[in-house]
Amino acid sequence: MSAGPAPDSRVDERLGRLVRRVQADARVPAVSAALHRADRPLWSCTVGGTGTDSPLGAGTRFRIGSVTKTFTAVLTLQCRDDGLLDLDDPVGRHLDLPAHGELTVRWLLSHTGGLQREPFGDVWDSLRAPDADQLVAELDRAERVLPPARRFHYSNLGVAVLGQLVARLRGGTWAEVLTERVLAPLGLTDTAVTPGAAAATGFLVDAYSDEAHPEPPTDFGAVGPAAQLWSTATDMARWAAFLADPAALDPAGAVLAPATLDEMRWPLTTTDETLWGAGFGLGLILVPQGERVVHVGHDGAMPGFLAAVYGRRGGDGTAGAMGAAVLGSSGTAAELFDLPHRLLATAVEHDPAEIEPWRPGTPAPTALRGLLGRWWGEGFEYVFSWHDGTLRARGAGDPAGRPPAIFAPLPDRPDVFRTVSGREAGELLRLTRDESGAVVRMHWATYRFTRHQESFDRYDFRAGS
Missing domain, CATH: 2.40.128.50 (Lipocalin)
Structure with missing residues (x-):
């Protein structure tokens, strides 16, 4: 498919100013942003430095944290579509677990299982995550903090269990299955479980001075399916576009059928009972934008890094396969989370998709x-x-x-x-x-x-x- 005409340079400048403004105001050592759409060339912008000898560029990897969960969700739905599980199966039907095996796949995907947020132990103090055997063995020490199916309660542990489930059903590690069944087919060559040679350093920026202190590197072990991945903004903008419009990037449905993505995008719960500003589907965050527009994707946070990756669906002027990603090397710059939504809205407002002319069609039978x-x-x-x-x-x-x-x-x-x-x-x-x-x-x-x-x-x- 042709990328179509280049956008007005003034639109590029508007998008770039949004990125530069956030980088400066939120004091982020490095920001990388990208916008993907089917009818225009890929747009990207980087501001700042990596904190290493490597220059900052479109190929610089950042930690994407919980955006990883969207990949694990897709792998889980692949298993369902291949007949390996049912979403209402208790996970204990497929994994030998010492506790919580009665929680269903659907509950874990939608964070409604009531399972505690993290694995047993103070993993954020020790920065040592369990391996696969330890994760499973210590499940009986993890709490059910809420009754299942009662309400939204975010759980890295629940998604980690789904990662073990996928690995068990496919006969490989979660990382191997991810590479073979998602990353390679979609051409996400800069997305991996390791930072690679040219990754940005993550920082904690001091609240009262300009000091940026590097955060220690962390490996999330068996909790990797919830938060391990590194990627680039260009890869993540493409991923966001896939989540919003899979038929445009995967017309044969080799990764996932469009109807299955429709199912994943259907809201199963709200994240706040009184302020319905966001919903959760099957592994995906849904953020309504008004006028029948919704942004679908996920945010991510790991020590020294924040990420926000969203595709746009619906609304006049929205192009096909439209997705935006913003990755930053500060663990506290919450302004980054709103930026992809602003990039998408600005692109639609100032460079809307072309209006397709009406043409006569076939008569009714x-x-x-x-x-x-x-x-x-x-x-x-x-x-x-x-x-x-x-x-x-x-x-x-x-x-x-x-x-x-x-x-x-x-x-x-x-x-x-x-x-x-x-x-x-x-x-x-x-x-x-x-x-x-x-x-x-x-x-x-x-x-x-x-x-x-x-x-x-x-x-x-x-x-x-």
């Missing part, structure tokens, strides 16, 4: 032409139409941005359709015809639809009877 137009159900008016080769329906008063319901015919049941997306997804639409073959009535999710407004006792307002 003869058997369906008679049902197109306005129908009434539950006292409300709906419009059924044929676009892009599919039967669709939307409320007559729906706002323009609301997606329509889309129907697919059932091959073995004439005049019966399955709602495949939109309102009443999964429900059946049944057509009833008269002696002449005209559609005179429909039932959608069992509700009756008629050409004229009727009450539930079939009083026809047009006829007055």
